[in-house]
Amino acid sequence: MEKKTILIIEDNFEIREGTAEILELTGGYNILTAENGKLGVEMATKHLPDLILCDIMMPELDGYGVLYMLNKYDSTSKIPFIFLTAKSERADMRKAMEMGADDYLIKPFDDVELFNAIESRFRKRDKLLVSAEGRSNLELSEEEQNYLLQDLVKDSRIKTFRKKQSIFEAGDNPIFLYFIISGKVRSYLYYQDGRELSTGIHIDEQFFGYESLLLNEKYSDNASALEESELALIPKERFYELMIKKTGIAGKFIKLLSGNVKEKEEQMLGFAYDSVRKRVANALVNVADKTAKRENGDEVLIRISRDDLAALAGTANETISRMLADFKDEKLIIKEGNAIRIFSISKLRNIKQ
DSSP states (O other), rough: OOEEEEEOSOOOOOHHHHHHHHHHHHHHOOEESSHHHHHHHHHHHOOOEEEEESSSSSSSSOHHHHHHHHHSSSSHHHHEEEEEEEEOHHHHHHHHHTTTOSSSESSSSSSHHHHHHHHHHHHHHHHHHHHHHSSSSGGGOOOHHHHHHHHHHHTSEEEEETTTTTTEOOOOOOOOEEEESSEEEEEEEETTTEEEEEEEEEETHHHOSSSHHHTTTOOOOOOEEEESSSEEEEEEHHHHHHHHOOHHHHHHHHHHHHHHHHHHHHHHHHHSSHHHHHHHHHHHHHHHHHHOSBBBBBEEEEEEEEOHHHHHHTHHHHHHHHHHHHHHTTSEEEEEETTTESSOOOHHTTTTO
16 A cells, blocks of 8 residues: 655654654654745645645744645645644634644644544545545546546656756657646747747646647647746556546546637637737737736736747737837836736737727
8 A cells, every 4th residue: 555645844843853753653654844834835736745734833934824825726725734733722723724724733742643633634535535436437526636636646757847948849649648836838839931839828737738648649739848847747548547437537638628729719810810919919918817916906927038929929029029119108018127017907908909
């Protein structure tokens, strides 16, 4: 039976190492440790442990902040999470549970309390997975799908790609399903004259490269890292095996595929009928929607090179420079170093032909 992995996030050295030793030697678990909340989030997203024990009062990022960050990602939001806390006030306990914690242990706790809390969380998770087995595979809930896909990612090889490094090329035979742990990836085609046409942007917590796997065809486009990116490389055989066993997973990816086809159809129609001004505006909106968070209502800050923006809009670099200058004069955007600040996404989205 495969050992379960537990991540301990605790700034107190004695508690962190003592708890790790107990769980490793007595419980037979694989143990990961982090000395602060920021490092804990990084380790959780990279290693996807089976359970997390987390202190509340810590430097860098407190326990509430850790839980908030992990709840933002599909791959980590369902990991059982137990707070370790010296706080016993009812308000603190209520806050922990309202944020989505599964349990909490008040320091000092003994070995029996620790093991009971951990095993209780594992039993609940196993029961959830067993219930999925007992029902029609087509009826998997979103939570059950995420558990299964999380395990698929966790057991896969992790590889870091440098900015602009190629991930695959058109004509290659697909051998992996890719999952973005961190970073951004773009897919693109080449014109006959060698210029690039971007066909999509993929961000963290997204799968990509599944179109060719589902269609059993060679890649029709290329993919490269927009920035340094950490990817999980899932062997296609394991992906196929999961889809056969759980047809609900197949349904999930078919829906994703349908959405991608519709998006590309709209993009092609835009290239055929939209003005250059409209295409550049749409490209900026597309990047903002997929990669940026709203800072102040309708305002966002995006980072994309002129080359990549030209490829996304299907036009030349010189045209991009002219359009960006026009948008700046109209007070729609402003350049900030290597970034572009969009003052109003809605105004940019509603630009006329």
